[in-house]
Amino acid sequence: MSEYRSWPPDGSRSESELSCEEALARVYEFLDGELDASQHDGVRRHLQKCRRCYPYFDFERLFLDYIHELGAAEESSPGLEDRIREVLAAQPD
Numbered sequence: 509m510s511e512y513r514s515w516p517p518d519g520s521r522s523e524s525e526l527s528c529e530e531a532l533a534r535v536y537e538f539l540d541g542e543l544d545a546s547q548h549d550g551v552r553r554h555l556q557k558c559r560r561c562y563p564y565f566d567f568e569r570l571f572l573d574y575i576h577e578l579g580a581a582e583e584s585s586p587g588l589e590d591r592i593r594e595v596l597a598a599q600p601d
């Protein structure tokens with residue numbers, strides 16, 4: 509009678525289905541390219557479909573771009589700073 513309760517079995521969820529916490533915990537490694545292929549894909553897919561996490565991811569990416577630009581060129585780029593502020597202002601929290 510209780511057979512139907514075997515769904516969903518623990519641990520059988522697709523590994524690519526990350527929670528928001530898991531995705532955000534890995535976002536730095538994701539951006540640095542330190543995750544293996546399946547982990548990288550899992551984070552990417554979560555960020556693509558999760559509207560709550562995406563602004564955060566986008567901000568992190570902008571921030572890293574900004575750091576890279578600072579390292580690559582002495583000249584700062586005020587336009588990028590404005591974009592980062594826009595992303596921050598658009599965050600749900």
Ligand SMILES: [Zn+2]
Nearest residue numbers: 528558560561
């Ligand atoms: Zn999420």
